[in-house]
Amino acid sequence: MIRIRNLSKHYGDLVVLKDVNVDIRKGEVITVIGPSGTGKSTLLRCLNLLETPTGGNIFIDDIPLLDKGTNVPKIRQRMGMVFQSFNLYAHLTVLENLTIGPVKLLGRTKAEAEARAIELLKIVGLAEKVYSLPEELSGGQKQRVAIARCMAMEPEILLFDEPTSALDPTMVSEVLAVIRRLSKEGMTMVIVTHEMDFARNISSRVFYMDEGIIYEEGPPEQIFENPVREKTKAFIHRIRSLDIRISSPNYDLYAIQAEMLTFCDKHFLPHRVSDFTLLMAEEVLLLQKDFSDIHLKLSYSEKDGTLNFVCDSAGEAFNPLKDELAEDDIGLKLIFGRCQTVDYARENNRNILLLKIKNA
Amino acid sequence: MLLTIKKHSSYSIIEAPERVDTLLAIDFEMALLDAGTHEDSNMVIDCSKLVYLSSSGLRVFLLVQKKMLAKGVKLRLCHLRPSIQELFDISGFSTIFPIFADLKTAITEIVNSDDLLL
Ligand SMILES: Nc1ncnc2c1ncn2[C@@H]1O[C@H](COP(=O)(O)OP(=O)(O)O)[C@@H](O)[C@H]1O
Ligand SMILES: [Mg+2]
Numbered sequence: 177m178i179r180i181r182n183l184s185k186h187y188g189d190l191v192v193l194k195d196v197n198v199d200i201r202k203g204e205v206i207t208v209i210g211p212s213g214t215g216k217s218t219l220l221r222c223l224n225l226l227e228t229p230t231g232g233n234i235f236i237d238d239i240p241l242l243d244k245g246t247n248v249p250k251i252r253q254r255m256g257m258v259f260q261s262f263n264l265y266a267h268l269t270v271l272e273n274l275t276i277g278p279v280k281l282l283g284r285t286k287a288e289a290e291a292r293a294i295e296l297l298k299i300v301g302l303a304e305k306v307y308s309l310p311e312e313l314s315g316g317q318k319q320r321v322a323i324a325r326c327m328a329m330e331p332e333i334l335l336f337d338e339p340t341s342a343l344d345p346t347m348v349s350e351v352l353a354v355i356r357r358l359s360k361e362g363m364t365m366v367i368v369t370h371e372m373d374f375a376r377n378i379s380s381r382v383f384y385m386d387e388g389i390i391y392e393e394g395p396p397e398q399i400f401e402n403p404v405r406e407k408t409k410a411f412i413h414r415i416r417s418l419d420i421r422i423s424s425p426n427y428d429l430y431a432i433q434a435e436m437l438t439f440c441d442k443h444f445l446p447h448r449v450s451d452f453t454l455l456m457a458e459e460v461l462l463l464q465k466d467f468s469d470i471h472l473k474l475s476y477s478e479k480d481g482t483l484n485f486v487c488d489s490a491g492e493a494f495n496p497l498k499d500e501l502a503e504d505d506i507g508l509k510l511i512f513g514r515c516q517t518v519d520y521a522r523e524n525n526r527n528i529l530l531l532k533i534k535n536a
Numbered sequence: 537m538l539l540t541i542k543k544h545s546s547y548s549i550i551e552a553p554e555r556v557d558t559l560l561a562i563d564f565e566m567a568l569l570d571a572g573t574h575e576d577s578n579m580v581i582d583c584s585k586l587v588y589l590s591s592s593g594l595r596v597f598l599l600v601q602k603k604m605l606a607k608g609v610k611l612r613l614c615h616l617r618p619s620i621q622e623l624f625d626i627s628g629f630s631t632i633f634p635i636f637a638d639l640k641t642a643i644t645e646i647v648n649s650d651d652l653l654l
Contacts, residue, residue: 429559448619451588455623458557458590506627507591513626 177202177364178223178333182232184388185218192218194388196232200366202332205359207375208368209399210385211411216368219385220335223366224255236333253281256326257335260342262318264310270297270321271306274328282329289328296324300354316347320354327358334358336367345441372415373444373478376400384408417475425467432457436474443476449483449535452514456485456533459507463499463529466491483533488526495520496529537563541571547578547610547646549639552586556593565596569603576607580642584615594627601633610634610649614642 178200185193192215200206208216221227223234225241225248234241236251264273274293278284284292297303300320310318319339326334336355340348352374359365359378369375375382375396382399384392384407392399392408403409418439420432433454440450457472464470469490476483497508497520511518516532537560540551550571556564571579581597601611614636616624624630636642 429557451619455588455590462558462591504595506594509627510591510623513622 177204177237179235179238180223180232181235183219183222183229183234184231185215185222185227186230191388193222193229196388196390198383198390198393200364202364203362204364204380205378206366206381206383207379207396208366208383208385209370209372209375209411210383210391214385215388216385217337220257220337220366220368224252224257224335226257253329254331255333255335256329256331257337258319258323258326258339260338262310262315262322262342264318264321264325266310269307269309270302270313273310273321274325277325277329293324293328296327297321299327299357300324301350314347315343316350319343319347319351323351323354323358332364334363334365336365336369338368338370340369340371349444372400372442376478384411386411416477417473420472420474422461422467422470422472427461427467427470429458429461432472439474439476443478445476445483445535449533453483453485453533456511456514456531459511460485460487460529460531462507463496464489465494465496481535483535485531485533487529487531489529490526493522494527495522496527537567539567539571543577547580547643549580549582549643552581552583554585555588556586556596557588557590558592561590561592561596564593565599568596568600576609578610578612578646579604580612580614580639580646582615582639583613583617583620586620587617589620589623591627594623594629597629597633610646612636612642612646614639 180196180198183193183196184191196219208219210216218227222229229242236254239246239251241251265276268276271290271293274296275286275289278289278292279286294303294306297306300323302317302320302324305313305317305321310321313321339355340351343351348371352371355365355367356378379396381393382396383390384399384403386407392403392405398404399408400412403412418435420435436454436457437450440453445453453474464487466489471488473486473488474484497518511531514534516534519530521528521530537553539553542549548571550568553560553564597613604611612634615638616635621630624633624635634645636645
């Protein structure tokens with residue numbers, strides 16, 4: 177359905193897309209992941225010609241997008257794009273936001289457009305907001321209206337550029353649920369996202385972008401579990417675990433816990449689990465004696481739901497689990513109570529404490 | 537740390553803050569000692585707002601209780617959220633502290649047991 181050949185995009189000397197070659201078939205759900213600045217947005221914008229590519233070509237059902245004779249507005253109509261910011265018309269009601277395009281650009285009658293709009297609002301769960309103004313909606317609701325508005329134009333392909341990045345964390349899942357529903361109805365979709373659990377569950381294929389190309393692509397199992405290439409491996413490792421370094425006894429506990437909370441939220445862990453995880457960090461740090469070089473690592477595996485917390489510290493061999501000189505064992509009791517296992521090891525002249533935190 | 541304190545004839549009620557961690561424990565301890573032992577009155581700590589408590593916070597409870605017992609006044613805790621209750625259970629503190637479901641039952645118990653003594 178979409179064929180991209182030798183696509184490049186330069187901004188002056190900056191080569192954002194070097195040589196992108198890829199095919200997307202009808203009904204596929206593609207997620208695009210990668211570090212920021214690697215051209216994910218640029219790729220989407222080239223696809224629907226919001227940007228003019230520097231070289232190469234894009235074919236939609238064998239129609240070359242970049243050839244002079246191609247009817248660009250007509251092709252563009254086949255693609256709908258949902259952005260990070262919702263871009264609704266502020267002075268129009270939800271219903272009007274959905275009908276203005278079909279009436280003006282597709283030549284639908286008002287009645288036709290309204291009937292379809294109401295159908296779509298039902299699909300995104302907002303039938304009761306027909307006459308609301310955008311300002312009366314939450315961020316998640318606005319984004320769902322934006323998706324419905326896109327669908328009202330009857331596109332064959334939906335492009336999403338980080339549709340949940342501007343949302344409050346509590347509203348992410350309602351928007352993802354809507355996208356998931358559309359994917360089940362066979363829409364062809366290309367989604368740039370930072371929501372890795374989502375990407376993993378929804379995609380038929382994942383594109384990892386780096387170095388101006390689609391650096392690695394494959395089914396989600398491959399990309400998330402067994403990436404082949406070096407940079408993909410490093411990226412997947414980074415998103416799966418949180419690394420925090422401490423080099424002084426005056427460490428910033430609140431900053432550390434804030435980072436950990438963000439990590440837990442990203443993986444949709446229940447509040448009670450994230451609260452206890454933050455507590456484990458405080459308790460483990462209270463057990464330490466040498467703060468010159470501590471490396472905390474929190475990682476989560478969706479596959480089996482395990483939450484591992486490692487405290488890897490420099491200094492003389494010291495097992496805090498068997499500290500005869502400790503004032504009391506209240507901290508240890510909390511740690512043992514909230515962990516499945518707690519182990520100490522001395523490796524490479526470092527003290528390693530490994531906690532498997534209970535995920536319930 | 538500013539704690540809400542309500543004084544009554546035979547007891548005072550103190551509201552625990554949202555968070556008692558290592559950094560806040562000393563403040564919390566001072567505030568409790570100020571409010572409780574100073575006046576030699578029984579004390580109920582209302583924990584309904586408390587959501588984060590570390591071992592440092594538990595130690596404060598222990599120390600304050602010790603000081604109050606020495607003076608012959610009572611310390612009662614009430615309205616613990618489930619996750620805080622769990623920490624009390626894990627650490628064995630549930631058996632050390634009289635914990636009540638809500639403020640009302642805690643107060644009733646304090647008042648009644650005082651009557652028995654008289
Ligand atoms: N209109 C523009 N002019 C100049 N540079 C741009 C423009 N748009 C994007 N870039 C640059 O191109 C690079 C890739 O951007 P982008 O596609 O937004 O990356 P991503 O979406 O992967 O984070 C960035 O370095 C960005 O600064
Ligand atoms: Mg982007």
